[in-house]
Amino acid sequence: MKAPSSPSLDRGTPLPPVAHARFSIGDVVRHRLFDFRGVVFDIDPIFANSEEWYQSIPAEARPRKDQPFYHLLAENAEASYVAYVSQQNLIADHSEEPVDHPAITGLFDDYADGRYRLRREHRH
Numbered sequence: 001m002k003a004p005s006s007p008s009l010d011r012g013t014p015l016p017p018v019a020h021a022r023f024s025i026g027d028v029v030r031h032r033l034f035d036f037r038g039v040v041f042d043i044d045p046i047f048a049n050s051e052e053w054y055q056s057i058p059a060e061a062r063p064r065k066d067q068p069f070y071h072l073l074a075e076n077a078e079a080s081y082v083a084y085v086s087q088q089n090l091i092a093d094h095s096e097e098p099v100d101h102p103a104i105t106g107l108f109d110d111y112a113d114g115r116y117r118l119r120r121e122h123r124h
Contacts, residue, residue, distance in 0.1 A: 019045050021068040022087055026108060026116040029072065030093040031085060033061075038072030038083055039099045039116050041107055049084055063088050073101040 021043050023029055030037040047054065047065035054062065063086035070090060074083040080101045098104075098111045108116035 019066065019068050019087075021045070021070075023068075023070060023090065023092070024115075026118055028093040028095075028099055028114055028116070029070070029085075029090045031083075032089045032091050034076075036074050036076040036083065037093050037095075037099060038074030039101070039104065039108070040070050041073055042071035044069045044071075047086075053084070073099060073103050073107070075099055075101055 023040050023043075025040050025043065027040045028037065029040060045068055047067075047069055049069070054065070057063075068087045070085050070087065072083040072085060074081050080103075082103075092114075094114065096114055099116075104116065107119060107122055109119050110117045
């Protein structure tokens with residue numbers, strides 16, 4: 001018997017390709033195109049937002065859905081907010097500066113070596 005070429009949930013329903021996250025929870029990252037940075041607080045292995053949100057991105061800048069997407073506690077010069085960003089649009093932030101977001105203390109303890117440590121009660 002020949003093994004199937006790709007695993008499936010049931011016969012005829014292929015699984016999505018395995019995507020490897022480049023960043024981890026607590027990492028400080030910077031957007032590749034826009035002037036903001038943030039700390040990763042959750043990761044979706046593939047796109048998991050609404051189709052309306054996805055379609056609101058101009059077609060020429062729209063990222064692929066088959067890659068990790070990161071939830072960030074983000075900041076720019078004017079505001080703090082939550083961002084949802086594709087892996088292709090993020091780079092590591094090497095500034096060694098902490099992120100100034102009001103929600104950080106609720107999720108993270110310490111900032112050291114360019115990353116935050118998740119609070120004990122949020123670890124599994």
